[in-house]
Amino acid sequence: MIKIYHNPRCRKSREGLAILEKSGKEFEVVKYLDDVPSKEELQTIIEYLGISPIDLVRKTEAIWKEKFKGKTLSDDEVITAMAENPKLIERPIVVNGKKAVVGRPPENISKLL
Secondary structure, eight states: OEEEEEOTTOHHHHHHHHHHHHHTOOEEEEETTTSOOOHHHHHHHHHHHTSOGGGGBOTTSHHHHHHTTTOOOOHHHHHHHHHHOGGGBOSOEEEETTEEEEOSSTTHHHHHO
16 A cells, blocks of 8 residues: 655645656555654654654754754654654655655655556
């Protein structure tokens, strides 16, 4: 089952959702600001993406700048920060099986389908 971690207020996330809708494939929408992924779920997504936790952080968010910028954080601390402040999670994320992509640019999603 394909899953998109989606923020309806984000243009790139809406564009990613449109790509999935046009694909005709069945998928699940997770509004991650309401249904916040657990630390374990974030760890799994990061593994599927093949990136470091810090690479999934939106470093332009005010929360990041105020609380975390300039600090040396372990991977676990970065994941905890995202779990506690889901606005920090890059979006959209699409997971298909054990593979995932960040939909920036949204065309990345097509590679996963």
